[in-house]
Amino acid sequence: MVTMVVKRGGRLTGLQRDVLNLYRSCLRAIRKKPPESRNNFLIFTRRQFEQHRAISKSDFTTIEYLLRRGRHQLETYSNNGVRNVAI
Numbered sequence: 001m002v003t004m005v006v007k008r009g010g011r012l013t014g015l016q017r018d019v020l021n022l023y024r025s026c027l028r029a030i031r032k033k034p035p036e037s038r039n040n041f042l043i044f045t046r047r048q049f050e051q052h053r054a055i056s057k058s059d060f061t062t063i064e065y066l067l068r069r070g071r072h073q074l075e076t077y078s079n080n081g082v083r084n085v086a087i
Contacts (some may be wrong), residue, residue, distance in 0.1 A: 004067070015063050019073070022070050023049060029078045037084040042087045 012020065023045070030041045048070070055062055076086065 012044075013057070015060065015067075018067055019022045019049075019063070020053050022067060022074065026070075026074055029074060032078070034083055040085050047087070 010031075026045045027042075030038050030045065033041050040041055054064075076082065
């Protein structure tokens with residue numbers, strides 16, 4: 001997953017909006033998890049995004065790959081059968 005930097009003036013690029021939307025979707029999915037495991041999901045999500053913070057904004061291929069991977073992870077972890085995540 002990717003972390004983004006907001007441009008001055010508050011305008012986001014398309015990829016930045018995609019990253020922000022993915023992060024928000026992750027946070028919404030965490031709210032549906034059992035209360036005892038929500039913190040683990042939150043820590044996991046933050047680490048995934050922070051891990052890729054240093055990626056250049058112009059590295060579109062990597063960002064798009066990480067967005068696809070993040071969406072796939074979100075789909076997997078959103079499954080009701082997944083009740084916790086190892087951090």
